[in-house]
Every structure is written in structure tokens, then in C-alpha cells.
Amino acid sequence: MWMLGWLTLMVTIAIAGREASHELGLFQIMLMRSCIGIVLLAPLVRRAGGLAATRTTQLRWHALRNAVHYAAQYGWFAALTLIPLAQVVAIEFTMPIWTALLAAAFLGERLHGGKLAAAVLGLIGVALIVKPAADQIDAGQWIALGAAIGFAVSVTLTKRLTRTDSPVAIIFWMLVVQSLIGLVPALLSWRWPSTASWGWVLLIAFCGTYSHYCMANALHHAEATLVVPMDFIRVPLTALAGWLIYGERVDMLAVAGTALILGANVMNLRRAPASVHERVA
Numbered sequence: 001m002w003m004l005g006w007l008t009l010m011v012t013i014a015i016a017g018r019e020a021s022h023e024l025g026l027f028q029i030m031l032m033r034s035c036i037g038i039v040l041l042a043p044l045v046r047r048a049g050g051l052a053a054t055r056t057t058q059l060r061w062h063a064l065r066n067a068v069h070y071a072a073q074y075g076w077f078a079a080l081t082l083i084p085l086a087q088v089v090a091i092e093f094t095m096p097i098w099t100a101l102l103a104a105a106f107l108g109e110r111l112h113g114g115k116l117a118a119a120v121l122g123l124i125g126v127a128l129i130v131k132p133a134a135d136q137i138d139a140g141q142w143i144a145l146g147a148a149i150g151f152a153v154s155v156t157l158t159k160r161l162t163r164t165d166s167p168v169a170i171i172f173w174m175l176v177v178q179s180l181i182g183l184v185p186a187l188l189s190w191r192w193p194s195t196a197s198w199g200w201v202l203l204i205a206f207c208g209t210y211s212h213y214c215m216a217n218a219l220h221h222a223e224a225t226l227v228v229p230m231d232f233i234r235v236p237l238t239a240l241a242g243w244l245i246y247g248e249r250v251d252m253l254a255v256a257g258t259a260l261i262l263g264a265n266v267m268n269l270r271r272a273p274a275s276v277h278e279r280v281a
Contacts, residue, residue, distance in 0.1 A: 002214045002215070002217040002218035002221070003214070003215075003218050003227060003231070005210070005211070005214035006211050006214040006215050006231070007231070007233055007234050009206075009207040009214065010207070010211050010231075010234055011234060011241050012203065012207045013203070013204055013208055013211065014080065014085060014089065014238060014241075015241060015245065016201075016203040016204045017204055018081070019200045020201055020204060021080065021081050023191070023193065023194060023196075023197045024193060024197055025186075025189040025191070026074055026077045026078060027074075027182050027185040027186040027188075027189055028186045028189060028190055028191065029077065029204065030070070030178065030182050030186070031179060031182040031183060031186035032186075032193075032204075032205065033201065033204045034175045034179040034205075035175075035179055036201070036202060036209075037171075037175045037205045037208060038175045038179070040205060040206055040209045041168070041171055041172060041175060041209055041213075044168050044171075044213065045168055045172060053166060053168050054168065054169045054173070056164070056165050056169055056173065058161055058164055058165060059173070061157060061160065063177055065153075065157035065158060065161065065174075066154075066173065066177035066181070068153045068154050068157070069150065069154040069174065069178070070177075070178045071150055072146075072148075072149075072150025072151045073178075075144065075146050075147035075150065076092065076147040076151075078140075078143055079091075079140050079143045079144040079147060082138070082139065083138070083140035083141055083144065085238065085242055085246075085248075086235075086238060086239060086242055086248065087140075087144065088144050089234060089235060089238045090126045090127075090235060091141060091144040091145055091148060092147065092148045093122065093126045093231070093235060094123065094145065094149075095148040095149070095151050095152045095155070095228065095231075096119045096122065096123075096152075096228045096231070096232070097119055097152075098148065098149050098152030099152040099156060099225070100115060100116065100119055100225045100228070102152055102153065102156040103156055103159065103224040104225070106160075107156065107159055109224060109225050110225075114267065115225045115226070115229070117267065118264045118267045119229050119264070121260055121263060121267065122229055122232040122264035122265070124260055125232070125256075125258065125259070125260030125261035126232070126235055126261065127257070128253045128256050128257030128260065155215075155219070155224055155228060156224060158170060158215070158216060159219050159223075159224045162216065162219050167216035168213075170212075171209065171212050171213050174212060175209070229265060230265055232264055233261065235257070235258070235261055236261060239254055
């Protein structure tokens with residue numbers, strides 16, 4: 001259920017990010033998103049016990065995680081302005097491979113054949129949807145790939161932080177650190193938003209804040225190598241949104257790719273009980 005919230009909010013933020021970038025610079029969008037996000041997070045902070053719930057002894061790891069995430073997020077928004085939406089999201093889905101490798105290497109999570117097969121099957125589905133051509137990779141696609149690797153590092157560090165900090169604390173420090181990182185470049189390129197842009201930015205802030213709250217909770221309840229492959233479902237959801245909103249065509253290869261992605265998630269989810277049993281044992 002936490003991942004369902006993540007998926008819905010992430011599809012929405014992709015659309016809102018593209019629309020907002022028509023008028024506003026990326027640094028400004030990201031700063032406004034973080035500052036508004038702090039306000040939106042306040043009810044969760046109060047419910048968790050106030051500012052005491054945000055205390056941490058892992059400030060160094062929060063700073064590292066959010067520096068990497070900020071760079072990846074900037075690349076993701078930049079890629080939205082350079083290449084088609086479906087390509088950005090699909091290239092982003094190389095992230096589970098990087099995450100699985102990083103989680104196995106640095107967190108001690110078990111990378112058994114079932115999880116690896118689910119990730120590979122999902123990536124094949126993504127390839128069928130995007131139909132990539134090696135001789136047509138441009139700057140936007142390289143930026144999207146770099147963002148995917150950055151997000152994988154961020155997810156791995158988030159999983160580490162869930163061992164000591166609550167999801168509320170993780171999101172609070174994300175918003176604070178990223179506001180500080182982006183303050184100067186955003187002010188140097190500031191433009192007062194129109195009414196329409198305010199609407200898109202508010203939507204970005206809401207989705208950005210609560211999507212990460214959903215992801216942090218999902219990672220709190222399950223291993224990163226189980227949670228992240230579920231995110232493959234965002235590819236067919238994005239394709240559906242593109243068809244409904246922008247009239248983007250969906251062909252039979254896209255349908256086949258969607259089927260593979262869903263099959264990969266079924267395979268991954270069916271292994272969840274065994275994984276939990278192994279942790280208890």
C-alpha cells in the first residue's frame with residue numbers, strides 16, 4: 001500500500017514537473033518544492049511528537065544522501081525537458097539493478113536468483129516499451145541514466161537510515177538539506193511564478209513530500225531489493241497517463257513490455273513471504 005501511494009504520486013509529479021518547467025527554472029522549482037514541502041510535512045511531524053521526532057545522530061548520512069538525491073533529482077527534471085516523458089521514466093528504471101547491487105554490497109541484503117530474475121525481466125519489459133537504439137542516445141538520455149544511478153545510491157542510503165531514523169525524520173532532513181543546497185542558485189535565477197505555475201509547483205511539492213514518505217515507510221517494512229522492483233509498475237502507469245493526457249501512442253510492443261513488467265512484480269512479490277521467513281529465522 002505504501003508503494004501504491006509512491007506510484008500514484010510519482011506519475012503525477014512527472015506531469016507537473018514538465019508543465020512547471022515551461023516557465024520556471026529547475027533550481028527554483030526544486031527550492032519551492034522543498035520549502036513548501038516543509039510546511040506540508042508539519043502535520044506528520046506534530047503527529048510523530050513534534051521536532052523531537054526529527055532528532056538524528058546520522059546527520060552526516062542525511063547530508064550525503066540528500067546531496068546525491070538533489071543532483072539526481074535535478075538531472076531527472078532536466079531530462080524531462082530534453083527527451084520524451086516515457087524515455088525519462090524508462091531509463092530511470094535501470095535504477096533497480098544498481099539498487100540491488102548496492103544493497104547487496106553495502107547493506108548485506110541477499111541477492112538471490114529470484115530477485116535478480118525479476119529485475120532483469122522488468123528491464124526487458126522497459127526495453128520493449130522504449131525500443132532504445134544505441135546509435136540514438138543523446139545528452140538527455142545520458143542525463144537520465146546518471147539520475148537513475150544517483151537515485152539508486154539515494155535509495156540505498158535511505159534504507160540504511162531506516163535502521164535508526166523514522167520516515168518523518170528522513171523526509172524532514174531531506175527537505176531541509178535540499179533547501180540549503182538549492183537556495184543560492186534558485187535566488188540567482190528567480191522568476192515570480194504565474195498563477196498556473198504556482199498550481200503546478202504546489203502539486204510538485206505535495207507529491208514530492210508524500211511520495212518519499214511512502215517510499216521511506218515501504219523500505220521500513222521490506223528490503224530494498226523487494227520494494228524497488230515494484231516501482232516497475234510506474235512504466236505502464238506513465239504510458240497510460242501519456243496516452244490520456246498527451247495522446248501518446250501505445251503499440252503492441254508497449255503492451256508486451258507492460259505484461260513482462262507486471263509478471264516481474266508478481267514473481268518478486270511471491271517471494272516476499274520466504275524473504276520475511278529468512279529474516280525471522
